[in-house]
Amino acid sequence: MSFRPPPCRRVTRSGWICWVLLAGLALLVADLPAAAPSHDKPSAKVDDPGTDLWRFVRRRAPELRSLAEKGAIGPVTTQVKGVDTSVLINDKGQEWRLYRHRMLIPISAIVLGTVAVLLLLLYLAVGRRVPDPRETGKRLLRFVAYERTLHWFMAAIFLFLGVTGLTILYGRPLLIPLVGKESFSAMASASKEGHNLFGPLFLVSLLLFLQRFWRRNLYSRGDLRWLIRLGGLLGGDSPPAGFFNMGEKMLFWLLIAVGLLICASGLVLLFPNFGQGRLLMEGAHLIHTLGAVLLLATIMAHIYMGIATKGAMDGMKGGYVEYSWARHHHREWADEEEKKGRVLSEEEVRRRFGEARKIGVPEREAGT
Amino acid sequence: MARMKFYCDAARCIECNGCVTACKNENEVPWGINRRRVVTIKDGVHGERSLSVACMHCSDAPCAAVCPVDCFYTTDDGVVLHDKDICIGCGYCFYACPFGAPQFPQDGAFGTRGKMDKCTFCAGGPEPDGSAEEYRKYGSNRLAEGKLPLCAEMCATKALLAGDAGVISDIYRKRVVNRAAASLEWGARLQRANFRAPDSGTGTETRKGHR
Ligand code: HEM
Ligand code: SF4
Ligand code: SF4
Numbered sequence: 001m002s003f004r005p006p007p008c009r010r011v012t013r014s015g016w017i018c019w020v021l022l023a024g025l026a027l028l029v030a031d032l033p034a035a036a037p038s039h040d041k042p043s044a045k046v047d048d049p050g051t052d053l054w055r056f057v058r059r060r061a062p063e064l065r066s067l068a069e070k071g072a073i074g075p076v077t078t079q080v081k082g083v084d085t086s087v088l089i090n091d092k093g094q095e096w097r098l099y100r101h102r103m104l105i106p107i108s109a110i111v112l113g114t115v116a117v118l119l120l121l122l123y124l125a126v127g128r129r130v131p132d133p134r135e136t137g138k139r140l141l142r143f144v145a146y147e148r149t150l151h152w153f154m155a156a157i158f159l160f161l162g163v164t165g166l167t168i169l170y171g172r173p174l175l176i177p178l179v180g181k182e183s184f185s186a187m188a189s190a191s192k193e194g195h196n197l198f199g200p201l202f203l204v205s206l207l208l209f210l211q212r213f214w215r216r217n218l219y220s221r222g223d224l225r226w227l228i229r230l231g232g233l234l235g236g237d238s239p240p241a242g243f244f245n246m247g248e249k250m251l252f253w254l255l256i257a258v259g260l261l262i263c264a265s266g267l268v269l270l271f272p273n274f275g276q277g278r279l280l281m282e283g284a285h286l287i288h289t290l291g292a293v294l295l296l297a298t299i300m301a302h303i304y305m306g307i308a309t310k311g312a313m314d315g316m317k318g319g320y321v322e323y324s325w326a327r328h329h330h331r332e333w334a335d336e337e338e339k340k341g342r343v344l345s346e347e348e349v350r351r352r353f354g355e356a357r358k359i360g361v362p363e364r365e366a367g368t
Numbered sequence: 369m370a371r372m373k374f375y376c377d378a379a380r381c382i383e384c385n386g387c388v389t390a391c392k393n394e395n396e397v398p399w400g401i402n403r404r405r406v407v408t409i410k411d412g413v414h415g416e417r418s419l420s421v422a423c424m425h426c427s428d429a430p431c432a433a434v435c436p437v438d439c440f441y442t443t444d445d446g447v448v449l450h451d452k453d454i455c456i457g458c459g460y461c462f463y464a465c466p467f468g469a470p471q472f473p474q475d476g477a478f479g480t481r482g483k484m485d486k487c488t489f490c491a492g493g494p495e496p497d498g499s500a501e502e503y504r505k506y507g508s509n510r511l512a513e514g515k516l517p518l519c520a521e522m523c524a525t526k527a528l529l530a531g532d533a534g535v536i537s538d539i540y541r542k543r544v545v546n547r548a549a550a551s552l553e554w555g556a557r558l559q560r561a562n563f564r565a566p567d568s569g570t571g572t573e574t575r576k577g578h579r
Contacts, residue, residue, distance in 0.1 A: 075411050076409045079388075080388060080402045082405075085405050088467075093463055094430065172437065172438050181454055188437050188458075273474060
């Protein structure tokens, strides 16, 4: 399209008139605020003080809040004792409900479902990865009985909390159509009581876990290299790693951090008798559920790794791992153990399992 | 069919808490709970107003939408009721409700929530009308007897109105028209001025002509 600019001209007479009118208008506008606030002359700017009142009721407008803080418009009170009884309108309730129903329920279903399906497909496609099939017949002690118990204690509680929590979350759309309201009410009630009872135990297991494993999960040299090569996922040999590789360390700290957040927010929800308000509890619910979904997705991947990596489960089952597995996945740790002369033969391991209790071999060595 | 509503006239409520007491007594409301409460805004300053609130029996009720066990139902009269046999006491309706209507008795150790209790518009619950079971769980069912909620019936200033939405909004509309007419000589601003601090003086002047 072609566009011709208008010819440049000197200001015409009509142009001058326009300018004068504009200037007059500007003066008028500048003068308006001075005239507006008068209550005797009705003008366009008289606002309805009733609006002020209802805004105050909703505690929405910041200027009203600042007035209230100055004590200029007095407090909101009630004689009825209880949580938030002096709050007339709970204007965050709607936002919280929309979060739960428009975001949490659909998005968590998509996230958890997608992760589960992808991992299942991966498992079906790749199967159990057997990077180094050589059975050397040699064993290394990886986790002592206390550590294994702690792990499965936490795993059981975690899965229980996940299942009971998700029952409350998805029950209405998924389970009520199947079992009816009466049966689902019983399930949901049991889920609530169970969740409330075992929640604090998760905190206990988390703290014991932290105490036992934090040192082995500190960053050490070579971890970054492991991470850059994604633990050998990009091909080539597994990069060397210590007792835990960088992936495991990241899982550990994620579990601790998010787990503590879930526990803290869970405890806020658990004890309504301390009189905490709805706003705090809605916020706690938000953190609790986001954290729970994040951890559930992460733990699904963790379970996949445990099952798909051949030999990995041995350490959490009996405590001993195959030497070649250790060399492949945790070379630095395996070499160190070898230097200390801790590589055992299969028969030796079997003998220890048998005799441990009888002769009271120190736990760390026996691993029973 | 009727659509039952409460309306509280802020210009009339004198914060006597009669409605709270009437409700508590009529429905044998569980210990530690009030289904209704009177909230006073701008307490102690000019423009102070009180409002009696309980469940507003929302047409599109957030509590019913959020309940994980789906225990709410709306009667033909537009009253929002719930089934205590199904409620698990999760508290989500309390988070979602705009008016703080759902209440919870403390149940068992650590103050965990028992089954939710709230205003029933004096319409009982899912049990047969007027049964002892219904009374024990939800309080009285005055609606089934052709009576309106006791809170509104007892209200001395008739600030709290209960009944069909069309009827009570007509009553309120007439009040508003009368008040506006009464303050015509002062200009319509007097109607409004009752809500705000006076421009000068004590404010008694601006109250004249009101009601
Ligand atoms: C210290 C640990 C925990 C505590 C104290 C705790 C407590 C709670 C409480 C009080 C609720 C509210 C539901 C109700 O009142 O019935 C809740 C909901 C929930 N929790 Fe936990 N919980 C903990 C750990 C976990 C963990 C580890 C997970 C996941 C693996 C989880 C997942 C959920 C889910 C999905 C909900 C349902 C939210 C909804 O329906 O909107 N929680 N939790
Ligand atoms: S409990 Fe609250 S959300 Fe439910 S109907 Fe009553 S006022 Fe509405
Ligand atoms: S407390 Fe009862 S009525 Fe309220 S949302 Fe939970 S289950 Fe539903």
